[in-house]
Amino acid sequence: MVKQHCSSAASLSLLLLMASSSLITIFGESLEEDAEGPATSSENISLLPKRHVRITNDLGKGRVLRIHCKSKDDDLGVHYLSFHSTYQWKFKTNALIRNTLFYCYMWWGNNVTGSYDVYRATRDDDKCTDCKWSIRTDGWYWFDSGSGHWHLMYQWPKP
Secondary structure, eight states: OHHHHHHHHHHHHHHHHHHHHHHHHHHOOEEEOOTTSOOOOOOOOOSSOEEEEEEEEOSOTTOOEEEEEEOSSOEEEEEEEOTTOEEEEEEEOOSSSOOOEEEEEEEETTTEEEEEEEEEHHHHTTTOSEEEEEEETTEEEEEETTTTEEEEEEEOOOO
């Protein structure tokens, strides 16, 4: 009788371990590579839709935008965008806690720099699955797909 109880307890422990491992895979954050973006983490299942961030250089002819985007887990590297070029990546958010955050440091010209959030789950989960940014000389614009309009979200800091 005791032997059976120990065996049942061991089976239950193994079952709980397997279930928690599956939940981590199901609810984990992941990124996927597309033709223009990087690949990182490996999970492929999520209860939330895939997110897509696109950043376009709309500074004007001859102005190169340099960007370096990161999250807590992923460094997407430094990229140089010529006028009207776009850098983009896809990822899945954390379904249990809305803590996914991507921020980018951008600079152009001699001393115009700024670092802002381009995807923050608490702000963006309900607003966009295709999050578009237009970087212009007066600041960073976000596209509101509900209204069909661009909104100035961040101004470049004054030097």
